[in-house]
């Protein structure tokens with residue numbers, strides 16, 4: 001298969017590499033010329049613009065968007081408007097708001113797949129978990145690409161119609177916030193409690209057979225190993241927040257109580273007051289662990 005990839009940052013570049021490794025052809029575009037040149041060095045065919053990328057894909061275009069959510073997605077779709085038709089498939093693998101995805105699916109001439117992507121840049125080797133919404137035929141058509149980008153055939157599935165992929169990913173992120181918060185609070189108690197503990201050793205022990213073992217807990221272990229028992233100069237400030245906000249807004253609209261998800265979001269907003277909480281410093285370092293997001297330092 002031939003795939004066009006637009007957006008070659010932390011995530012898009014992994015999509016390119018994994019699809020190339022699986023033996024497919026890839027055409028790439030990014031507004032950052034250096035990113036295009038790097039991907040070309042890895043074996044992708046470079047394009048000068050989105051129009052050039054679409055042109056070089058010929059009939060039955062398969063295009064993967066991996067640009068920041070919001071305006072960049074609409075800007076890319078505007079450039080594809082009039083260039084794609086109903087035999088073509090566009091995948092949005094970013095963290096788009098699900099209602100935007102429903103609107104985009106209705107307004108583009110191509111079949112549109114909203115694809116929630118989990119695993120982060122740190123998941124490059126293993127492959128991602130992909131939650132896909134949109135027409136069944138388009139999902140089946142793109143299955144070889146999803147097999148390559150995900151951990152394998154079990155690492156992706158069609159969740160339902162347009163919007164459902166990004167809806168499931170939105171809730172995934174709400175859960176992610178709450179898990180980070182609960183690990184943060186546990187380690188805050190251990191860090192300030194009655195014993196002088198080696199927190200990396202605690203995390204390692206928990207990761208070996210404990211009920212609460214997980215990838216986020218492995219990233220806690222990594223954070224203590226790399227930053228030190230007191231998290232060094234990691235500031236008490238957690239960035240991000242949009243996907244968690246959407247999750248809580250949706251829960252309010254559906255009148256479904258999600259107190260833990262709400263509390264985790266509130267803690268994150270509370271971190272902007274800069275009062276030095278250990279739990280939030282660990283949450284900030286974990287965002288680097290899985291997402292390679294910047295860590296504000298003191």
Ligand SMILES: NC(=O)C1=CN([C@@H]2O[C@H](COP(=O)(O)OP(=O)(O)OC[C@H]3O[C@@H](n4cnc5c(N)ncnc54)[C@H](O)[C@@H]3O)[C@@H](O)[C@H]2O)C=CC1
Nearest residue numbers: 007008009010011030031066067068069072094095120291
């Ligand atoms: N970093 C992470 O842990 C995860 C990120 N995501 C989502 O994946 C998407 C991409 O994220 P990252 O790769 O981390 O971002 P990034 O900032 O590393 O890369 C974005 C790339 O898109 C390019 N770009 C921006 N506007 C463009 C346009 N109009 N046309 C062409 N290229 C354009 C930028 O030059 C950059 O290379 C976002 O929606 C993000 O929320 C999803 C799961 C995990």
Ligand SMILES: O=C(CO)[C@H](O)[C@H](O)COP(=O)(O)O
Nearest residue numbers: 095118119240241242243291
């Ligand atoms: O989707 C992700 C991980 O699953 C991204 O890393 C996302 O950026 C995390 O959300 P936030 O930036 O609000 O912490």
